[in-house]
Amino acid sequence: MVCEVAGDCADNCGDGTRQLGLVRDADNKLIAVLKNGQFSFNGPAEDLLPYCNKQVDVDGLMIGDPEEFETQFYMVQLIRESGSEKWNKANKWTKKWAARNPEAKGKGHGLDEIPGSKNRLLQLGILAWVKKPILNMRKKTNDRV
Numbered sequence: 001m002v003c004e005v006a007g008d009c010a011d012n013c014g015d016g017t018r019q020l021g022l023v024r025d026a027d028n029k030l031i032a033v034l035k036n037g038q039f040s041f042n043g044p045a046e047d048l049l050p051y052c053n054k055q056v057d058v059d060g061l062m063i064g065d066p067e068e069f070e071t072q073f074y075m076v077q078l079i080r081e082s083g084s085e086k087w088n089k090a091n092k093w094t095k096k097w098a099a100r101n102p103e104a105k106g107k108g109h110g111l112d113e114i115p116g117s118k119n120r121l122l123q124l125g126i127l128a129w130v131k132k133p134i135l136n137m138r139k140k141t142n143d144r145v
């Protein structure tokens with residue numbers, strides 16, 4: 001992103017030390033990619049880095065209605081080099097992080113596993129919301145969540 005905005009371009013797109021984005025062919029817009037396809041809110045750099053300075057096809061979700069919000073961002077779920085038949089899941093972050101941090105053992109905690117939080121999450125409707133089916137965001141609807 002810094003490369004496109006300020007012209008400060010690092011070798012190999014910063015080797016994972018910089019926030020990466022996509023430049024859309026249709027209008028040459030820089031698209032902020034703020035999340036990969038994993039359930040956790042992990043950054044996309046691990047998944048985008050192998051495609052540094054390459055033409056790619058992506059499949060995911062654009063968050064933010066352009067008619068209502070000036071700022072939008074993208075959540076990439078699948079990626080492939082343009083012309084390739086094979087799609088790759090954007091889910092590398094957790095395994096790459098674990099390889100860099102072998103001393104961090106255990107599975108971690110979900111929000112509902114923190115002592116005393118499960119009842120509060122149920123009261124707020126957060127836990128119930130997570131267990132409902134997720135809307136198909138690829139279809140444009142007039143529904144509001």
